[in-house]
Amino acid sequence: MVGTGIAGLWGAWRLATDGHDVLLVTKNTLADSSTAWAQGGIAVAMSTGDSPSQHAADTIAASGGLSDPAAVDVLVNEGPDRVRELLEMGAEFDRAPDGTLRYALEAAHSRPRILHADGDRIGAALVAALTRAIRRYPRIELRESTRVRRLIVQDGHVTGAVLVGADRTVDVVGAPAVLLATGGVGRLFEVTTNPPVATGDGWALAHLAGAELEHIEFLQFHPTALSLPGVNPAPLLTEALRGAGAWVVDGGGRRFTFDADPRGELAPRDIVARAVADRAAHGDAFLDARHVADVVGRFPGVAALLAPHHLSLEDSLIPIAPAMHYAMGGIRTELDGASTLPGLWAAGECAHTGAHGANRLASNSLLEGIVFADRAARDIAQSVAEARSTGPAVDTELRSDDVYDVHDADVELATMRRRMTADVGVLRTESGLAEAEHEFEMLCAQLPADAWRARDQLMIAGMIAARARSRRESRGGHSRSDFPNPRSVA
Numbered sequence: 502m503v504g505t506g507i508a509g510l511w512g513a514w515r516l517a518t519d520g521h522d523v524l525l526v527t528k529n530t531l532a533d534s535s536t537a538w539a540q541g542g543i544a545v546a547m548s549t550g551d552s553p554s555q556h557a558a559d560t561i562a563a564s565g566g567l568s569d570p571a572a573v574d575v576l577v578n579e580g581p582d583r584v585r586e587l588l589e590m591g592a593e594f595d596r597a598p599d600g601t602l603r604y605a606l607e608a609a610h611s612r613p614r615i616l617h618a619d620g621d622r623i624g625a626a627l628v629a630a631l632t633r634a635i636r637r638y639p640r641i642e643l644r645e646s647t648r649v650r651r652l653i654v655q656d657g658h659v660t661g662a663v664l665v666g667a668d669r670t671v672d673v674v675g676a677p678a679v680l681l682a683t684g685g686v687g688r689l690f691e692v693t694t695n696p697p698v699a700t701g702d703g704w705a706l707a708h709l710a711g712a713e714l715e716h717i718e719f720l721q722f723h724p725t726a727l728s729l730p731g732v733n734p735a736p737l738l739t740e741a742l743r744g745a746g747a748w749v750v751d752g753g754g755r756r757f758t759f760d761a762d763p764r765g766e767l768a769p770r771d772i773v774a775r776a777v778a779d780r781a782a783h784g785d786a787f788l789d790a791r792h793v794a795d796v797v798g799r800f801p802g803v804a805a806l807l808a809p810h811h812l813s814l815e816d817s818l819i820p821i822a823p824a825m826h827y828a829m830g831g832i833r834t835e836l837d838g839a840s841t842l843p844g845l846w847a848a849g850e851c852a853h854t855g856a857h858g859a860n861r862l863a864s865n866s867l868l869e870g871i872v873f874a875d876r877a878a879r880d881i882a883q884s885v886a887e888a889r890s891t892g893p894a895v896d897t898e899l900r901s902d903d904v905y906d907v908h909d910a911d912v913e914l915a916t917m918r919r920r921m922t923a924d925v926g927v928l929r930t931e932s933g934l935a936e937a938e939h940e941f942e943m944l945c946a947q948l949p950a951d952a953w954r955a956r957d958q959l960m961i962a963g964m965i966a967a968r969a970r971s972r973r974e975s976r977g978g979h980s981r982s983d984f985p986n987p988r989s990v991a
């Protein structure tokens with residue numbers, strides 16, 4: 502199991518509850534993940550008057566025509582059971598005074614169905630509950646500061662992985678199944694809401710091993726990240742603020758998102774992001790939450806993020822810009838998490854289940870993490886049981902480049918990130934994408950042999966640019982100014 506975000510923690514827990522030994526590796530500490538940073542909430546159709554079919558309709562409506570109805574069906578129908586398990590595990594969600602769960606409304610959801618925790622600290626609450634749960638199982642061996650360097654493939658089957666520790670020790674581990682839950686790719690961009698660990702490792706590992714990546718050109722840019730010079734990661738001003746009534750305005754106080762869509766601030770993210778990007782380029786986009794009742798009490802996490810910048814939700818117009826936030830595509834999986842490469846499963850943000858299509862509905866990713874990690878764990882358990890007597894041996898030959906990368910490649914990576922935000926970001930063009938691809942190839946060619954981390958990132962950045970270039974249309978999280986309309990057939 503690779504990664505300790507919601508998908509990795511859930512997958513490890515499920516396998517352990519089914520009596521399996523799990524090696525859970527994570528490249529930094531257990532708490533370093535996008536999951537831990539999640540602010541808004543988890544979407545689930547459990548409130549009175551809501552239903553999985555309404556949740557499915559909203560998910561499909563936001564998806565730019567590319568979601569897989571079967572995956573959406575799994576997400577919305579299995580979500581309630583997984584959330585009930587979270588509750589049994591001890592996850593604390595916000596409740597109304599009468600003790601019932603409180604469901605909030607967010608952009609593009611037709612019903613209040615978002616569970617929050619401690620106001621805007623859902624991620625911390627989920628990580629705390631899942632950490633307590635996995636610690637009850639000695640069958641789960643947790644190795645922090647351990648990075649998966651590459652997957653071992655024998656006869657077309659993943660049979661283990663090469664691990665590199667922070668002390669530069671290299672360990673070859675055999676495994677009847679590997680589940681990648683390595684999260685997103687935000688750190689390939691200069692402006693992102695993602696934590697430092699989100700460097701697209703899972704995509705690189707899977708691609709280099711021979712698994713397919715799908716729809717990686719569809720990236721979601723969060724419309725309301727704090728925009729201050731030199732502040733990156735860009736602190737996120739959660740969607741829930743707009744759900745609670747905060748406005749997106751220009752310097753004159755005009756709510757300009759209504760020019761783009763009648764739903765205004767509650768339109769799908771890609772629409773709001775493009776509208777904000779246009780104004781933010783001239784420093785003329787702001788979030789105004791000054792009129793929202795008890796705004797600091799309801800959003801203590803955001804208030805704390807703003808305080809060091811001398812900004813306040815109660816008194817300030819907050820300067821905003823879109824920031825790379827979430828990857829809709831990824832390692833192509835079946836509904837049971839299996840990738841196209843035998844022995845390899847993927848779940849969470851690094852996977853492409855088809856549930857989001859070209860654009861993710863807000864707060865569906867945490868739900869996707871638990872629903873599909875659960876399925877992957879069950880499928881792994883079954884396949885391991887079937888293969889128990891015939892498990893393939895692991896190649897213990899180390900390659901010379903399996904040693905720890907000592908070349909930081911800071912300059913090359915900074916150049917890549919700038920280019921990604923400028924040319925592979927909210928609005929793309931043929932020439933910008935072609936230049937980006939070319940630059941990434943040149944940067945790669947300049948790297949010394951041992952710079953495998955930077956090479957992997959440049960490879961993935963180049964693949965995103967290439968897929969974006971070949972998709973000559975605009976759809977969901979992929980916008981081309983030279984091809985502004987969707988093609989009739991996706």
Ligand SMILES: Cc1cc2nc3c(=O)[nH]c(=O)nc-3n(C[C@H](O)[C@H](O)[C@H](O)COP(=O)(O)OP(=O)(O)OC[C@H]3O[C@@H](n4cnc5c(N)ncnc54)[C@H](O)[C@@H]3O)c2cc1C
Nearest residue numbers: 504505506507508528535536541542649684849850864867
């Ligand atoms: C600021 C922010 C706010 C968000 N708010 C919400 C929200 O309110 N609701 C919602 O639904 N979604 C939200 N999202 C998105 C959501 O948090 C993520 O999509 C989700 O948490 C991803 O979970 P994951 O388990 O797939 O990956 P992550 O939580 O990112 O975890 C990935 C793990 O893999 C590890 N890893 C990566 N590469 C390697 C390697 N080579 N070797 C070993 N370990 C590795 C990392 O260290 C990390 O532990 C938010 C995201 C951000 C950044």
